[in-house]
Amino acid sequence: MNDAGIERVAVVGTGVIGMSWAALFLAKGLSVRATDPSPGAEARLRAAVAQHWPALERIGLAPGAAPERLHFSADLDDALEGAQFVQENGPEREDFKRELFARIDARLPPVVVIASSSSGLVMSRVQTSCAHPERVVLGHPFNPPHLIPLVEVIGGERTSAQTIERAMAFYRAIGKRPIHGRKELKGHIANRLQAALWREAMHLVAIGAASVADVDDAIAYGPGLRWAACGPFANLHLSGGDGGIAHVLDHLGGPIESWWDDLGTPRMTDDLKRRIAEGMREALASRSSDALAEHRDAVVLGLLALRDDAHGAN
Numbered sequence: 400m401n402d403a404g405i406e407r408v409a410v411v412g413t414g415v416i417g418m419s420w421a422a423l424f425l426a427k428g429l430s431v432r433a434t435d436p437s438p439g440a441e442a443r444l445r446a447a448v449a450q451h452w453p454a455l456e457r458i459g460l461a462p463g464a465a466p467e468r469l470h471f472s473a474d475l476d477d478a479l480e481g482a483q484f485v486q487e488n489g490p491e492r493e494d495f496k497r498e499l500f501a502r503i504d505a506r507l508p509p510v511v512v513i514a515s516s517s518s519g520l521v522m523s524r525v526q527t528s529c530a531h532p533e534r535v536v537l538g539h540p541f542n543p544p545h546l547i548p549l550v551e552v553i554g555g556e557r558t559s560a561q562t563i564e565r566a567m568a569f570y571r572a573i574g575k576r577p578i579h580g581r582k583e584l585k586g587h588i589a590n591r592l593q594a595a596l597w598r599e600a601m602h603l604v605a606i607g608a609a610s611v612a613d614v615d616d617a618i619a620y621g622p623g624l625r626w627a628a629c630g631p632f633a634n635l636h637l638s639g640g641d642g643g644i645a646h647v648l649d650h651l652g653g654p655i656e657s658w659w660d661d662l663g664t665p666r667m668t669d670d671l672k673r674r675i676a677e678g679m680r681e682a683l684a685s686r687s688s689d690a691l692a693e694h695r696d697a698v699v700l701g702l703l704a705l706r707d708d709a710h711g712a713n
């Protein structure tokens with residue numbers, strides 16, 4: 400059993416995100432009961448678990464971890480049987496999730512946390528359909544959850560502090576890196592940061608300052624490497640020598656503000672979308688998207704292994 404004392408997890412909705420969560424939970428030695436009403440869902444889920452397993456083996460399986468500990472049922476009530484934690488990954492529609500959460504809430508004792516993977520919905524609104532809204536929380540992963548450690552934990556207005564703590568403890572216990580978002584905002588935390596970067600990346604292409612391939616290289620071979628190690632603030636701190644971040648903010652604060660004033664606010668015009676898609680085709684040349692995804696996952700796995708080796712440094 401892990402530190403959070405949770406052995407049995409229900410995965411509700413086994414599309415792209417649910418399949419990846421299920422594989423991760425199994426690799427962490429948990430029993431998983433999964434549900435999805437779509438025809439062929441069980442076969443797709445089992446195939447995805449088998450496909451993700453080699454990467455999870457490389458990261459390290461927990462004692463007792465086995466794909467055979469997956470039980471699938473198209474019936475929600477059956478899948479919830481005995482669940483100690485629920486990870487919900489159904490379609491991203493508020494009315495749909497409200498109804499689904501009401502059904503899950505009615506079925507499980509109030510002590511069980513119900514976490515939603517939702518990328519954009521506000522738990523304050525979803526939880527209103529539940530008799531026990533205090534156990535409803537956002538547990539937003541980054542795709543693919545079986546590889547990327549980040550989970551954004553954000554409560555709604557009626558979520559209890561204890562639920563936040565229990566969700567954080569559970570994710571931590573299975574090797575995730577949960578962060579606690581203290582406000583319900585569009586895009587939560589990490590997608591807002593990505594959106595800030597995409598805005599300028601697209602602006603640079605729109606004004607012809609750089610090609611799509613060069614913008615990608617500017618991040619992947621530049622700050623992206625450092626950000627993977629320790630994030631934008633810690634990197635600024637390291638830029639400040641003995642004076643650290645306080646010195647950098649004094650010294651570079653003015654110039655940084657003047658760059659902010661110069662940043663673009665592009666619009667997604669058809670012309671811009673076409674130019675970006677064309678730039679991506681050129682950047683890929685003869686490489687397939689599958690090959691690119693394989694490359695990305697291999698680099699991410701390598702970075703995760705390095706991070707484990709350097710454990711304690713960050």
Ligand SMILES: NC(=O)c1ccc[n+]([C@@H]2O[C@H](COP(=O)([O-])OP(=O)(O)OC[C@H]3O[C@@H](n4cnc5c(N)ncnc54)[C@H](O)[C@@H]3O)[C@@H](O)[C@H]2O)c1
Nearest residue numbers: 411412413414415416435437488489490491516517518542
């Ligand atoms: N795709 C991403 O990159 C990403 C990243 C983070 C979070 N999310 C969030 O994860 C959730 C799932 O997204 P996805 O990309 O996996 O979508 P998806 O469309 O791949 O999967 C949704 C699944 O829900 C199933 N479903 C429909 N009705 C259901 C029901 N009554 N009970 C259980 N399952 C049901 C569908 O059959 C489908 O398999 C969304 O809330 C989304 O915002 C997605």
